[in-house]
Amino acid sequence: MKVALFIPCFIDAFYPEVGIATLELLERFGIEVDYPQQQTCCGQPMANSGAHTDAAATERLFERNFAGYDYIVGPSASCIHHVREHLTALEQTDEVKKVRASAYELVEFLHDVIGARDFPWAEFPHxxxxxxxxxxxxxxxxxxxxxxxxxxxxxxxxxxxxxxxxxxxxxxxxxxxxxxxxxxxxxxxxxxxxxxxxxxxxxxxxxxxxxxxxxxxxxxxxxxxxxxxxxxxxxxxxxxxxxxxxx
CATH class of the missing domain: 3.40.50 (Rossmann fold)
Structure with a gap:
């Protein structure tokens, strides 16, 4: 299983501890995770504002960074939804379609793909x-x-x-x-x-x-x-x- 970690730009900038926790959590389940070093924004802010064509360069960089992985996992539903359903500024090549189909939000990856239910190392008495x-x-x-x-x-x-x-x-x-x-x-x-x-x-x-x-x-x-x-x-x-x- 080839898994790439996608960290949304605002998490990278303001909440890096969330990105670290995501990586460590995946590794606890024995998953070898890659982090493409050139990743930036997925293009969602531009697309959400109606500037769909202006997102093309950002989406193209995303496709280049994450092509070739079985799963792209990110801790953000809105970003993953954009990749999966709205990465449309690009020509829909087989590679682009593969990237879109490989995108999973962290919760659904844990719940649906690897079937995680127990977290014996975790305790949160609140x-x-x-x-x-x-x-x-x-x-x-x-x-x-x-x-x-x-x-x-x-x-x-x-x-x-x-x-x-x-x-x-x-x-x-x-x-x-x-x-x-x-x-x-x-x-x-x-x-x-x-x-x-x-x-x-x-x-x-x-x-x-x-x-x-x-x-x-x-x-x-x-x-x-x-x-x-x-x-x-x-x-x-x-x-x-x-x-x-x-x-």
Whole structure:
């Protein structure tokens, strides 16, 4: 199994500890991981802003970096969704199609590909509110949506249940958007902030000590809102919890 680690640009710049935890976690399962040194952005910010053709050079670099791997694993649902569904500024050669089909978000790779359920090295004795991002929920189908009838499920929760000491609390509106939405948080700042504040309050009212998510961009937004609210809320990426972080 040839696995490449894709670290989104904002994680590389602001949250390198999340990238390190992702790498260490994969290696705990005996996976040999490559990290293409020339990787940069996947092109999502430009494409999300409507500048699809302007993303071509970035997408081409992504394709060159990650061609030839069986799996491309990254800790970000929105970035993986972009690669899988919207890497369309390029001619759709066999190589590009292969890269798109090989892209997996960390949770789905652990849950679906290698079948991870137990994390004996991990202990997290805290009350946790789980935030599943819109991209993870609506695009990658990592959890059931409340408006769709069916048996409830959550892949990130299934993984976290393998961590000793963890206690889950459920916010009143568990799959409501936190308001980040990438460039939405810039173009609709006031709406974005209010949604983020509501999300933080919902988790805290449920009794959460930590808000855990597989998407650091959502946590970044919520943490900023919490700090300005002077709310007693803490945030941590799921990779860090699964890799054994205590706090």
């Amino acid at each position: 009350r946790v509110g789980l935030h599943t991002s819109c991209s993870a929920l609506r695009h990658l189908r990592q959890a059931s949506a409340s408006e769709i009838a069916g048996t409830p499920f959550s892949k990130p929760r299934a993984l976290l249940e393998g961590v000793s000491g963890i206690e889950f609390v459920k916010p009143a509106r568990p799959d409501e958007c936190c308001g980040f939405g990438g460039t939405f948080s810039v173009t609709e700042e006031a709406v974005s902030v209010r949604m983020g504040q509501d999300k933080v309050r919902d988790h805290l009212n449920a009794g959460a000590e930590y808000i855990v998510s597989a998407d650091m961009s959502c946590l970044m937004h919520q943490q900023g809102c919490a700090e300005r609210m002077k709310a007693d809320a803490r945030f941590i990426h799921i990779a860090q919890v699964l890799n054994g972080a205590r706090a």
